[in-house]
Amino acid sequence: MSALLGIIHRDLLLVMRRKSEVLTALFFFVIVTSLFPLGIGADGALLRKIAPGVIWVAALLSTLLGLQRIFSADYADGTLEQMVLSPQPFVLLVAGKIAAHWLVCGLPLVILAPIIGIQFDMDAGSLHVLILALLLGTPVLSLIGSIGAALTLGVRGGSVLMSLIVLPLYIPVLIFGAGAVYANTVGLDVSGHFSLLGALLILALAFVPWVSAVAVKIAIE
Amino acid sequence: MTCIRGQRELFQGLSFGISGGECLHVCGENGVGKTSLLRLLSGLSRPEMGEVLWGGKSIVSDSASYRHQLLYMGHRDALKEDLTSLENLEMYAVLDDVALSQENALATLWRFGLRGREDLPVSCLSAGQKRRVLMARMITRRAKIWILDEPFNALDSKAVQVLQELIEEHVDAGGIVILTSHQALAIKGLKVLKL
Amino acid sequence: MSQKNTLSNKHFINWFRLSSPMTFYPLAGKLIPIFWVLAFLFGVAGLWVSFFVAPIDAVQGQGYRIIFIHVPTSWMSMFIYIVMAVWAGLGLVLNTRLSSMMAQALAPIGAWMAFMSLWTGAFWGKPMWGAWWVWDARLTSELILLFLYLGFIALQASIDNPRRADKAGAVLVLVGVVNVPIIYFSVKWWNTLHQGASISMTKAPAMAQTMLWGMLLMALALWMYSIAVALMRVRVIILERESHADWVRQLSEVQS
Numbered sequence: 001m002s003a004l005l006g007i008i009h010r011d012l013l014l015v016m017r018r019k020s021e022v023l024t025a026l027f028f029f030v031i032v033t034s035l036f037p038l039g040i041g042a043d044g045a046l047l048r049k050i051a052p053g054v055i056w057v058a059a060l061l062s063t064l065l066g067l068q069r070i071f072s073a074d075y076a077d078g079t080l081e082q083m084v085l086s087p088q089p090f091v092l093l094v095a096g097k098i099a100a101h102w103l104v105c106g107l108p109l110v111i112l113a114p115i116i117g118i119q120f121d122m123d124a125g126s127l128h129v130l131i132l133a134l135l136l137g138t139p140v141l142s143l144i145g146s147i148g149a150a151l152t153l154g155v156r157g158g159s160v161l162m163s164l165i166v167l168p169l170y171i172p173v174l175i176f177g178a179g180a181v182y183a184n185t186v187g188l189d190v191s192g193h194f195s196l197l198g199a200l201l202i203l204a205l206a207f208v209p210w211v212s213a214v215a216v217k218i219a220i221e
Numbered sequence: 222m223t224c225i226r227g228q229r230e231l232f233q234g235l236s237f238g239i240s241g242g243e244c245l246h247v248c249g250e251n252g253v254g255k256t257s258l259l260r261l262l263s264g265l266s267r268p269e270m271g272e273v274l275w276g277g278k279s280i281v282s283d284s285a286s287y288r289h290q291l292l293y294m295g296h297r298d299a300l301k302e303d304l305t306s307l308e309n310l311e312m313y314a315v316l317d318d319v320a321l322s323q324e325n326a327l328a329t330l331w332r333f334g335l336r337g338r339e340d341l342p343v344s345c346l347s348a349g350q351k352r353r354v355l356m357a358r359m360i361t362r363r364a365k366i367w368i369l370d371e372p373f374n375a376l377d378s379k380a381v382q383v384l385q386e387l388i389e390e391h392v393d394a395g396g397i398v399i400l401t402s403h404q405a406l407a408i409k410g411l412k413v414l415k416l
Numbered sequence: 417m418s419q420k421n422t423l424s425n426k427h428f429i430n431w432f433r434l435s436s437p438m439t440f441y442p443l444a445g446k447l448i449p450i451f452w453v454l455a456f457l458f459g460v461a462g463l464w465v466s467f468f469v470a471p472i473d474a475v476q477g478q479g480y481r482i483i484f485i486h487v488p489t490s491w492m493s494m495f496i497y498i499v500m501a502v503w504a505g506l507g508l509v510l511n512t513r514l515s516s517m518m519a520q521a522l523a524p525i526g527a528w529m530a531f532m533s534l535w536t537g538a539f540w541g542k543p544m545w546g547a548w549w550v551w552d553a554r555l556t557s558e559l560i561l562l563f564l565y566l567g568f569i570a571l572q573a574s575i576d577n578p579r580r581a582d583k584a585g586a587v588l589v590l591v592g593v594v595n596v597p598i599i600y601f602s603v604k605w606w607n608t609l610h611q612g613a614s615i616s617m618t619k620a621p622a623m624a625q626t627m628l629w630g631m632l633l634m635a636l637a638l639w640m641y642s643i644a645v646a647l648m649r650v651r652v653i654i655l656e657r658e659s660h661a662d663w664v665r666q667l668s669e670v671q672s
Contacts, residue, residue, distance in 0.1 A: 002315065003315060003316070003318070006312070006315035006316070007315075010301075010304075010312050010315075013304065013308070014301060014303055014304065017303040017304070017342075018303055077297055077298065077299060077300070077301065077302065078295055078296075078297030078298060078299035079299050079300070079301060081265065081293075081295060081297075081299065082293075082299050082313070082316065083316060084265065085263060085264070085265065085288055085291065085293050086288065086316040086317060086318070087285060087288045087289040087317065087318045088315075088316060088318055089285075093316075220265060221265065221266045221267070
């Protein structure tokens with residue numbers, strides 16, 4: 001357990017020392033969401049309708065951007081190798097890295113989203129649902145994305161390849177997450193969406209750290 | 222300690238053993254497979270055929286206890302450039318599952334001539350100084366087996382001396398050292414394996 | 417050095433012997449023509465049933481016959497993905513090169529099937545619903561399956577070390593195979609949420625017996641075709657990857 005916290009502490013410390021990398025991913029989120037009204041037009045009703053989808057897609061893309069760093073920095077300077085050889089269970093260390101990634105890339109999205117939502121003229125009820133859905137969904141994005149990041153470690157063109165691999169796997173989260181907000185706006189029941197999101201989260205938490213650990217070991221071999 | 226047989230691409234039918242209090246120097250030309258052999262021994266990669274045994278048991282089946290006693294140092298420095306040398310040591314203590322007090326860490330760093338530089342980010346240190354931080358880790362790690370890939374790179378003659386003494390100390394205390402190096406080594410009781 | 421090509425007792429095949437590329441190569445070579453013949457036979461039967469025996473549909477007229485290619489290719493794209501996952505999983509767990517080579521050989525065939533399914537779906541949809549593409553649950557899932565195939569192929573193509581490519585691809589396809597039901601379910605959910613399922617290709621008219629037969633025969637034809645092409649591809653892959661081995665250098669194809 002202390003290893004888990006130790007890794008999270010280490011990764012957060014590293015982010016603090018180099019804040020710009022993280023902030024760029026967040027700015028990306030804001031910029032991308034602003035592109036849609038510019039491209040589609042500022043019609044209030046239309047914006048309100050596309051808001052959940054736009055915010056969720058932007059969240060997916062920003063998470064992907066942040067995922068490029070999750071293993072690659074440690075892989076490049078040799079510390080990832082040391083982690084694989086550590087007496088601590090490697091699955092725990094991987095879980096720690098994913099948790100740190102979520103704290104740095106996912107949680108800020110949850111905090112920023114309502115602000116973007118207001119730009120899209122979403123009402124308070126929808127904003128609540130959006131925040132909750134993102135809170136459940138962004139950890140799943142970090143988890144699933146880590147598999148793609150691990151598989152493409154050190155590969156030429158790895159970042160684009162990672163997106164190609166990971167985005168199809170993100171689709172269920174996108175559907176349930178954006179669907180929850182949409183359902184709320186048309187007055188449908190959202191509990192189904194949330195239970196599905198929750199189920200995805202539990203499944204991902206249970207299996208993904210182990211899969212990512214295997215993928216990293218394959219890359220290190 | 223071990224017994225390896227065969228890895229088709231680089232070498233085949235390789236088999237040897239090593240026990241406590243011995244130091245093995247693996248030598249050969251570039252590209253012959255020294256690093257691959259060391260990575261096999263550390264468990265990072267698996268041999269195509271054959272296995273590595275520690276205390277009679279395969280390192281794959283009992284990997285946790287093997288990793289507890291193993292220190293592997295590869296080509297790259299494996300230090301986080303943005304953290305200070307002290308923070309790096311403490312981070313490794315967590316990873317290596319050893320208790321390390323701050324006084325202990327500082328004392329070790331000072332032993333290797335890093336007094337006054339413990340709070341600098343590693344990126345500010347010279348290549349030789351970074352290697353000294355790694356030597357500090359070799360002490361704080363307290364591992365029985367050391368597998369070192371080209372540990373004498375980027376070291377000046379004084380540091381080479383220090384490292385050789387460190388290795389001798391470790392071997393005298395019953396530890397095992399397996400290393401590769403292009404240099405001639407002046408370590409007592411050295412066994413040589415030519416690939 | 418004479419090449420051992422033992423299939424002496426046809427009823428008992430030593431599976432572990434078969435997992436060596438050296439033994440499998442000639443065996444595959446012998447099997448390929450058999451599967452081509454089967455594919456041809458089933459194909460002829462299937463096309464005959466599709467075009468001449470199955471009745472004209474009351475609502476859709478003659479144009480619906482493209483369903484006899486669309487549905488079997490859909491089935492095959494899904495089936496091949498699962499078979500690929502099985503081979504890749506075996507390669508990962510048992511550390512056999514040949515299993516991973518089979519997975520590598522199957523991927524482009526499956527991708528091609530998915531692609532054909534999407535095209536034929538478009539050709540079906542245009543006269544029926546006036547649109548080249550509808551965001552129907554099945555078509556959308558098929559599209560995502562194509563992405564999964566492409567991701568696998570791209571991943572294997574980008575990794576230089578063949579063993580690492582095998583294992584990484586295996587992890588990816590196993591993760592994919594677990595996700596496919598989840599993706600399909602989520603797409604269906606999405607469809608009902610947004611469109612109320614006004615257009616659905618799954619709500620096809622009640623199938624006449626003959627239509628089903630036509631589809632089954634075409635599916636079998638595609639299956640035999642896939643096996644034939646897979647065996648051909650895996651032979652090429654074996655030659656490429658084992659090119660350093662003595663037995664490859666002594667083959668007549670390589671020496672000529």
